[in-house]
Amino acid sequence: MKHPFPWGVRLAHRTSRAVPSWLLGYACAAYGRRARKRCGCRDEAAEIELFVARRLTQNDRHTITRRYILIRDEDCRPAARETRWPVFCLTGAWDPIVPWPLVWRWVRRRCPGFRDARVLWRASHNVLLDSPVESMEQILSWISQSETSRAAVMERREDE
Numbered sequence: 001m002k003h004p005f006p007w008g009v010r011l012a013h014r015t016s017r018a019v020p021s022w023l024l025g026y027a028c029a030a031y032g033r034r035a036r037k038r039c040g041c042r043d044e045a046a047e048i049e050l051f052v053a054r055r056l057t058q059n060d061r062h063t064i065t066r067r068y069i070l071i072r073d074e075d076c077r078p079a080a081r082e083t084r085w086p087v088f089c090l091t092g093a094w095d096p097i098v099p100w101p102l103v104w105r106w107v108r109r110r111c112p113g114f115r116d117a118r119v120l121w122r123a124s125h126n127v128l129l130d131s132p133v134e135s136m137e138q139i140l141s142w143i144s145q146s147e148t149s150r151a152a153v154m155e156r157r158e159d160e
Contacts, residue, residue: 002074002075002077003071003072003074004102004103005099006072009068009071009072010068010072012068013068013072016061016065017061017065024056025055028051028056028060028064029052032048032049032051077106080107080110080111081110081112082112084112084113085113086113086142086146087111087113087114087115088116088139088142089103089104089107089114089117090117090118090120090127090135090138090139091118091119091120091123091125091127092119092120092121092123092124092125093120093123093124094124095124096125097125098125100119115142115146116142120134120135122134123135
């Protein structure tokens with residue numbers, strides 16, 4: 001989708017480029033502490049800890065700010081309008097990057113492959129990191145439903 005608030009993405013991009021490096025590093029460290037607490041995977045927690053422990057480099061800063069440009073410029077609407085493959089939406093409740101109520105409404109109306117959507121209320125944008133077990137259970141449920149549906153379609157085709 002095209003981000004519904006391009007002005008917000010531009011503001012976040014400008015802000016992350018303008019703030020002093022020490023402040024951006026402090027924000028990353030604060031986010032890292034929060035992420036480690038909610039992280040369900042030890043490997044991910046260790047990677048976050050390594051990132052927070054070292055000083056923020058110019059390359060890190062460029063990577064952080066570049067993501068806003070990618071978000072601003074990406075437009076998946078043409079592909080979504082044409083897809084017939086099953087599309088499922090899994091999100092955390094607090095997601096400033098993908099405002100799910102707006103995205104879901106658009107996808108439900110315009111994506112022929114849309115099947116289902118679910119909010120994990122204790123998760124954020126990084127839903128797989130925040131709620132790995134609940135995410136896995138939901139994804140496996142969708143896969144199981146899809147396989148059951150596919151088997152029923154194949155049986156109907158054989159009967160015809």
